[in-house]
Amino acid sequence: MSERQSSLARGTGRPAGDAGETLIELLVSIVIMGLSGAAIVGALMVAVGASQLHQRQVQVQQYLRSWAEMVSNATDGAYSPCADTGHYQGLPKPAAVGGISASVTNVDYWDGAAFVGSCGGGSGVQRVTLRVEASGLAFGGVTKSLDVVVRQPCLQASSC
Secondary structure (H helix, E strand, O other), X not given: OOHHHHHHHOOOOOOOOOOOOOHHHHHHHHHHHHHHHHHHHHHHHHHHHHHHHHHHHHHHHHHHHHHHHHHHHHOOOOOOOOOOXXXXXXXXXXXXXXXXXXXXXXXXXXXXXXXXXXXOOOOOEEEEEEEEEEOOOOOOOEEEEEEEEEEOOOOOHHHO
């Protein structure tokens, strides 16, 4: 039996002394490397998107808290007994941040037992709902709301 026939008989499928890779083996390894690279790039893109979303959530939350503090401070000296959303919308806001919109969505009035939607003369306590939205993200927008309770300031110590 010749050397070629003996190597084929051993099941290697190649002549003896031929130690190189076949074209199929090279193609399989290239495909595996390509799939691995695509998986790494995909994971990186998801991580970047999640980071951007988290950063935007933090911006919205900071803006909302700053605005709530400004609403609370602005009403200390100029309380309006039956203020509506337009009154609070007109109060100063923090400096504008790109892609963020802010609105007053609701004002409820305390009637002595619960917050109601209509002003019945004003008990001196109002709940103002502030809403901040950010858009322009690949994963969708961010929306946060916060209720601020505004009360009429005490003018005399005996009436508080």
